[in-house]
Amino acid sequence: MRDTKEKLSNLTIFLHWVVGLTIIALATVGVYMSENEAFEFYPIHKSIGVLIFVVIVVRVYWRFVNGWLQPVTEYKAIEHNLAKIIHWVLIIAMIIMPISGFIMSGAGGYGVSVFGLEIIAAQFDPITKEAIPHNAQLSGFMRETHEIAGWTIIVAIGLHIAGAIKHHFIDKDNTLRRMLGKN
Ligand code: HEM
Numbered sequence: 592m593r594d595t596k597e598k599l600s601n602l603t604i605f606l607h608w609v610v611g612l613t614i615i616a617l618a619t620v621g622v623y624m625s626e627n628e629a630f631e632f633y634p635i636h637k638s639i640g641v642l643i644f645v646v647i648v649v650r651v652y653w654r655f656v657n658g659w660l661q662p663v664t665e666y667k668a669i670e671h672n673l674a675k676i677i678h679w680v681l682i683i684a685m686i687i688m689p690i691s692g693f694i695m696s697g698a699g700g701y702g703v704s705v706f707g708l709e710i711i712a713a714q715f716d717p718i719t720k721e722a723i724p725h726n727a728q729l730s731g732f733m734r735e736t737h738e739i740a741g742w743t744i745i746v747a748i749g750l751h752i753a754g755a756i757k758h759h760f761i762d763k764d765n766t767l768r769r770m771l772g773k774n
């Protein structure tokens with residue numbers, strides 16, 4: 592079933608919440624672990640980040656095959672355009688995040704594993720225990736990309752949630768209910 596103005600498909604609802612809630616969790620853990628050097632969280636952040644990428648690819652493919660959602664009612668152009676821009680930022684950033692994370696870790700010599708299953712081998716100096724980068728410049732560039740896109744997605748999520756709250760509590764329309772499958 593495709594999305595209509597009245598009702599969203601189960602696939603849209605499922606993908607929105609699985610990807611959305613996972614990204615909120617990854618961003619929270621990501622900021623916490625990098626600011627506190629909590630290295631014990633890196634493997635789980637990376638594992639879930641790689642796995643969710645598979646779902647993100649399906650999600651983005653489905654969005655473009657299915658087309659963007661129609662607004663539940665008519666809004667002012669500025670409100671509609673703002674929501675559109677934020678949806679684009681969210682979609683683009685959700686593709687950039689896992690790819691940049693993957694390349695940062697892989698090219699940096701830290702390796703990438705999914706719950707212990709090695710995808711890119713780590714390369715540590717046996718004496719200093721430091722990672723030996725395959726390509727330090729690429730890894731550094733991807734670290735910056737991951738950080739900038741990470742903060743961009745956090746701001747966009749904040750505005751996006753504020754929009755959902757406004758629709759639900761101020762406009763009292765069906766926008767949030769429709770995404771919850773409850774209309
Ligand atoms: C508690 C958190 C969230 C709430 C309450 C929420 C709510 C909503 C609602 C109500 C819509 C429908 C908007 C419309 O009808 O035009 C929507 C769409 C959308 N949301 Fe969220 N959202 C949340 C988290 C996220 C996160 C974390 C992301 C991405 C990182 C995200 C990405 C999107 C995108 C791209 C759309 C556009 C339609 C689509 O592609 O499915 N959302 N969200």
Ligand code: HEM
Pocket residue numbers: 614617618619620621622624625633636637638639640641643685688689690691692693694695696703734737738741742
């Ligand atoms: C949708 C997926 C992902 C999201 C939303 C996400 C989000 C974040 C965020 C917000 C940060 C903190 C950035 C900062 O303040 O420096 C972070 C850090 C990090 N992420 Fe991700 N991430 C994702 C996927 C991945 C993947 C797939 C990998 C690697 C395979 C990865 C590896 C890392 C690493 C190593 C750091 C720490 C960087 C540092 O210590 O400087 N991430 N992530």
